[in-house]
Amino acid sequence: MASATRLRRFAYYGAVVVGTAAALGFTSAHNSSSANPFSRDRRSSGEISAITERMSSTGWRVPNRNTQEAALRGSSEVSPFDVLVIGGGATGCGVALDAATRGLRVGLVERDDYSAGTSSRSTKLVHGGVRYLEKAFWQFDYGQLKLVFHALEERARILHNAPHLCNALPTMTPCYEWWEIPYYWAGLKLYDLVAGSRMLHMSRYFSRNESMEAFPTLAQQNALHKTLKGTVVYYDGQMNDSRLNVAIACTAALAGAVVLNHAEAVSLKKDEVTGNVTGARIRNKLTGKEFDVHAKVVINAAGPFCDEVRKMADKNAPQIISPSSGVHVVLPDYYSPDHMGLIVPKTKDGRVIFMLPWLGRTVAGTTDSATNLTMLPEAHEEEIEFILDAISDYLVVKVRRSDVMSAWSGIRPLATDPNVKGTDTASISRDHVVCLDSDGLVTVTGGKWTTYRSMAEDAVDVAIKSGSLQPMNGCITQALPLVGANGWDPSSFTVLAQNYVRMKRSYGGKIVPGAMDTAAAKHLVQTYGGLAPQVALIAQLEGLGKRLAHGYPYLEAEVAYCARNEYCESAVDFIARRARLAFLDTDAANRALPRVIEILAAEHRWDRARRKAEMADAITFLETFKFSRNAQFDDGKHRAR
Numbered sequence: 010m011a012s013a014t015r016l017r018r019f020a021y022y023g024a025v026v027v028g029t030a031a032a033l034g035f036t037s038a039h040n041s042s043s044a045n046p047f048s049r050d051r052r053s054s055g056e057i058s059a060i061t062e063r064m065s066s067t068g069w070r071v072p073n074r075n076t077q078e079a080a081l082r083g084s085s086e087v088s089p090f091d092v093l094v095i096g097g098g099a100t101g102c103g104v105a106l107d108a109a110t111r112g113l114r115v116g117l118v119e120r121d122d123y124s125a126g127t128s129s130r131s132t133k134l135v136h137g138g139v140r141y142l143e144k145a146f147w148q149f150d151y152g153q154l155k156l157v158f159h160a161l162e163e164r165a166r167i168l169h170n171a172p173h174l175c176n177a178l179p180t181m182t183p184c185y186e187w188w189e190i191p192y193y194w195a196g197l198k199l200y201d202l203v204a205g206s207r208m209l210h211m212s213r214y215f216s217r218n219e220s221m222e223a224f225p226t227l228a229q230q231n232a233l234h235k236t237l238k239g240t241v242v243y244y245d246g247q248m249n250d251s252r253l254n255v256a257i258a259c260t261a262a263l264a265g266a267v268v269l270n271h272a273e274a275v276s277l278k279k280d281e282v283t284g285n286v287t288g289a290r291i292r293n294k295l296t297g298k299e300f301d302v303h304a305k306v307v308i309n310a311a312g313p314f315c316d317e318v319r320k321m322a323d324k325n326a327p328q329i330i331s332p333s334s335g336v337h338v339v340l341p342d343y344y345s346p347d348h349m350g351l352i353v354p355k356t357k358d359g360r361v362i363f364m365l366p367w368l369g370r371t372v373a374g375t376t377d378s379a380t381n382l383t384m385l386p387e388a389h390e391e392e393i394e395f396i397l398d399a400i401s402d403y404l405v406v407k408v409r410r411s412d413v414m415s416a417w418s419g420i421r422p423l424a425t426d427p428n429v430k431g432t433d434t435a436s437i438s439r440d441h442v443v444c445l446d447s448d449g450l451v452t453v454t455g456g457k458w459t460t461y462r463s464m465a466e467d468a469v470d471v472a473i474k475s476g477s478l479q480p481m482n483g484c485i486t487q488a489l490p491l492v493g494a495n496g497w498d499p500s501s502f503t504v505l506a507q508n509y510v511r512m513k514r515s516y517g518g519k520i521v522p523g524a525m526d527t528a529a530a531k532h533l534v535q536t537y538g539g540l541a542p543q544v545a546l547i548a549q550l551e552g553l554g555k556r557l558a559h560g561y562p563y564l565e566a567e568v569a570y571c572a573r574n575e576y577c578e579s580a581v582d583f584i585a586r587r588a589r590l591a592f593l594d595t596d597a598a599n600r601a602l603p604r605v606i607e608i609l610a611a612e613h614r615w616d617r618a619r620r621k622a623e624m625a626d627a628i629t630f631l632e633t634f635k636f637s638r639n640a641q642f643d644d645g646k647h648r649a650r
């Protein structure tokens with residue numbers, strides 16, 4: 010009876026929402042300036058081709074770190090930057106790219122590395138948010154519906170602008186009750202409908218047999234001994250989050266933004282007469298030296314830390330962030346098929362859980378609990394246990410704590426109204442906030458990875474207005490390809506496999522040729538896109554073709570390439586954010602460290618003391634990724650079926 014009522018309500022709301030969407034022209038446009046993500050503003054087409062040309066040129070290099078620091082130091086009261094961005098996560102780098110491509114003079118400082126904060130610790134989904142669509146239905150919340158529509162629009166843009174770093178991922182929703190089949194089927198069809206022409210592939214029902222064929226490890230009976238009736242499969246995007254973040258930073262640098270990682274804003278500068286924010290005091294964390302950067306507007310994109318920056322301008326500024334931590338665990342590839350994810354919309358305690366294939370392993374998560382702010386959040390044992398318990402209800406695999414290869418935590422920058430009390434972080438809207446805190450300081454936060462570009466666009470619009478800036482053109486990032494997108498196509502790995510060898514050092518010290526095998530070629534193309542041949546050339550010409558860790562396609566040449574072209578300044582920058590070893594397999598990352606440090610030392614001319622310090626920092630960092638070795642556990646806890 011309850012199910013029938015639910016279905017009737019669903020049909021009713023469906024009709025209302027579809028009608029509303031059609032009336033609002035939802036399937037054609039979010040707003041006039043972004044009517045078609047792939048159509049370009051006429052003023053902008055010249056800009057886009059100039060940047061694209063620089064990106065695809067083989068001689069292309071981002072300006073080096075010293076040049077960038079000198080350019081930041083070169084600003085003055087009479088010649089300030091138009092915009093100084095604080096924070097080099099997805100949002101901050103998106104802001105730098107947006108502002109630079111509008112012809113503004115932009116600087117960006119990041120106190121750790123690009124995406125060292127939340128932006129490397131996401132679920133890696135480029136999504137509209139099916140969950141929010143459900144909320145939009147049941148609460149008839151038009152705001153939530155708009156969020157979904159908008160995110161789906163941005164999903165299409167990310168997949169178009171960085172196709173090498175993203176892919177469409179089918180995800181299965183298991184149904185153990187008959188009513189769940191029409192319920193999820195209708196909901197996911199509506200998701201397709203809201204996506205309109207931006208739909209990736211159409212969702213569809215899989216019978217029980219089809220489901221078992223596509224997902225052999227799926228349990229045929231759930232914890233309540235209900236038999237699997239069928240599944241509904243829908244599509245969202247998946248990304249390599251930190252690589253996407255680095256690509257945005259490098260594209261911004263190429264477009265003229267002066268970007269510097271490992272540089273912290275330690276205080277804000279203010280005009281003594283007007284009190285307006287006029288720049289920031291910066292500390293280069295690699296040298297300890299400090300300098301001032303002058304800017305007409307400072308954009309605070311410090312993610313969960315944005316209140317710290319707001320308090321630099323006004324120590325009484327009210328808190329707008331409720332930090333919430335989310336944990337993921339990484340399990341071996343046999344937990345999930347290569348190309349099919351699993352979503353359980355409601356676990357036995359009512360939470361959502363994902364299990365997704367990612368870079369050859371399985372990522373499962375996530376949790377949502379209030380937390381303290383720290384740059385190195387750690388996964389707690391009970392959070393890991395919760396995830397393992399939840400997925401074990403839906404798998405035939407014996408889920409073991411000892412299978413956890415890595416576990417990490419990220420902090421959501423949930424922006425909340427300081428006047429609304431409450432601790433349930435799951436109920437706060439994921440929409441973003443752009444606010445003018447005081448003259449000269451704009452804060453942009455909240456939102457999600459998927460919407461980083463539109464958050465940046467909104468923040469730059471506010472900065473232009475508040476600082477009376479003079480851009481040369483409007484926003485052009487809707488269809489701007491990121492570094493690596495040009496010259497990429499899904500089959501480019503065949504060219505690498507045929508044209509390059511991996512010259513590598515034998516155990517006797519001789520340089521010997523080795524084949525560029527398909528796994529390495531595919532990995533290079535999915536990681537560097539059209540620039541993969543440059544990495545392959547380093548492997549071939551400089552004898553850096555050996556793999557860094559057994560069982561992973563990462564090559565020594567990548568360390569040298571990232572040091573030269575991607576502002577990779579430390580061992581952690583490499584193992585965590587250029588390559589993803591720390592996230593995939595903490596033990597393998599540990600084993601790769603000595604060679605990574607050796608190559609970086611040659612690139613950056615590190616002395617012995619620096620090498621030792623790098624090793625110590627990396628080990629401390631890896632301690633926060635809780636794989637099976639640093640856990641106290643009882644492996645019998647997660648049942649076998």
Ligand SMILES: Cc1cc2nc3c(=O)[nH]c(=O)nc-3n(C[C@H](O)[C@H](O)[C@H](O)COP(=O)(O)OP(=O)(O)OC[C@H]3O[C@@H](n4cnc5c(N)ncnc54)[C@H](O)[C@@H]3O)c2cc1C
Pocket residue numbers: 095096097098099100101118119120121122123124125126127128129130131132133134135136272273274275310311312313314318333334335336375418419420421422454455456457458459460
């Ligand atoms: C567990 C989890 C899962 C998620 N999954 C998804 C998902 O699947 N899809 C999705 O779309 N979104 C997802 N999100 C949301 C998304 O990851 C975040 O919204 C996004 O990464 C926030 O980016 P940001 O740039 O605003 O913040 P951050 O990435 O945290 O960047 C802020 C940066 O500012 C720097 N900083 C701070 N203070 C200073 C200072 N004084 N000087 C210089 N730099 C400073 C920090 O070092 C940091 O790098 C998820 C979030 C979490 C926590």
